[in-house]
Amino acid sequence: MACRITEIVIDAQDPNRLAAFWCEVLGYVELDREADGSIQIGPPGAEAGGALPTVVIGAGRDPRPGKLPVHFDLNATDRDQEAELARLLALGAVPADVGQSGEESWHVLADPEGNEFCLLRARVKPV
Template structure:
């Protein structure tokens, strides 16, 4: 028997802003709202417990650490890496420098609150 990741929680200053951003990036929809102002997003028609984890944008006023010890990697599903990079930048993602050499096959980006994530090269099937 094993565990499976069912939810990812991201503390943030503006759950509305990040929920909209990550819904566009991942093709997710809003699934629900928490009493504390958090917003859960996930795959349309599936929700919690499906094959993909949901993402909860949880409001916090705590200062953010300089670099989170965990980041997300995303892969394009219906276009090549260059086209997906252009789409993510148009959504407001920004290039981020975490000390990469420039020879990597992935792009390091930051979301609208500066949370770092990577866009990988390999296209994978949409679930």
């Protein structure tokens, strides 16, 4: 028997803002909101433990030094990389420097709370 990723958890100083950002970026919706302030987001119609992992954004964050050990890699589904980059920047993402050379085929960005993620070049089919 194997395990499967069911949720990805992100701590946030402002869960509402971060959930709204990632919902816009990924085309996700709010699925659940807990009394402790955590917000679960995912594809429309998804549920906890379903086929696709959901994202849980919880309140509270201790300062962290340096580059995150885990990050999202994103691919656009309906536009080229440059058009998607412009959309992400308009939503509040900012370029991030994690030591890349400048020759990469991807862009390193950070969400409104500084969590790094990469925008890759390939266009993929929507789920």
